[in-house]
Amino acid sequence: MFTGLVEARGTLARRSPASGGARLFVEAPLSPLVLGESIATDGVCLTVEALGPGGFYATASAETLERTTLGGKALGAPVNLERALAVGARLGGHLVGGHVDGVGRVAASRAEGGGTRVSFTYPRPLARFIAEKGSIAVNGVSLTVNGVEDTSFHVVLVPHTAASTAWTLEVGTLVNLEVDVLARYVARALSVASAEPPERIASDEAWLTTLGRAGYL
Structure with missing residues (x-):
């Protein structure tokens, strides 16, 4: 990791x-x-x-x-x-597996508030994993998603990130994208839950209600 x-x-x-x-x-x-x-x-x-x-x-x-x-x-x-992350080291970014989910492109780049606002297009299958204020790795760099559109998302590179990493921000440049593993697990859990029979869902909801009343949730 x-x-x-x-x-x-x-x-x-x-x-x-x-x-x-x-x-x-x-x-x-x-x-x-x-x-x-x-x-x-x-x-x-x-x-x-x-x-x-x-x-x-x-x-x-x-x-x-x-x-x-x-x-x-x-x-x-x-x-x-x-x-790789060493046991006991600080987790300053987010958990990244090094397993690229898709290739995006630089769609636009401009100066903004002392930093650089960059927009990237992304493969459509990744749409459900990319959320505003969520994390994404672009060419191995942990970044916060500042906004999401139908076919693109944008981030703001602070001067330190822009200066200390390898970036080519020309429009059309290809980049490696890896979505947040937590987003992937949530999407999977929701997918499985939607396929459960109604009686199982009702049972799970009742169990969660019981836990909540007992103060565990």
Whole structure:
């Protein structure tokens, strides 16, 4: 798991075909780098398979290349890097799994109140997971959703975030999106609940009422 707080900016230095996917070399100013550890790279969880001068090697599967920006990202492009959350560390952002849910695009970008307001389009299936004031990871960066429209949402990047992370805010730039895992679980729970037989729903409601009267809710 990750927090969406970027530790460093790296570079996608090399990408070569390997086992149906690709072998990546990422220049990473992180120390120490440990074999087998997970590093979120623009929001994609990669496993350190080998170390090289100033970076690490990792394998991206064909599915990862297809469902994220790593397959088409230009060599030499900057990437956001974060090592996995350590037990006992502060959770300054939100829980991020490193499992990209879809690819969005930069729709607009403009200065606003000392920061930068950025709008992103998103794949329609993600609509029910994106809510105003909720969290979302964009290229591995934990951000607060400031507003949601039918086909897009917008955030405001504070100067520190804009300066300390790897951003290309040109309209049309592709970005990796990961919705908040809590939103996903809530959506799943509601989906299952709606499919329950009426007598089961009534029973659950009665049980919740009893707990409430007893002061547990």
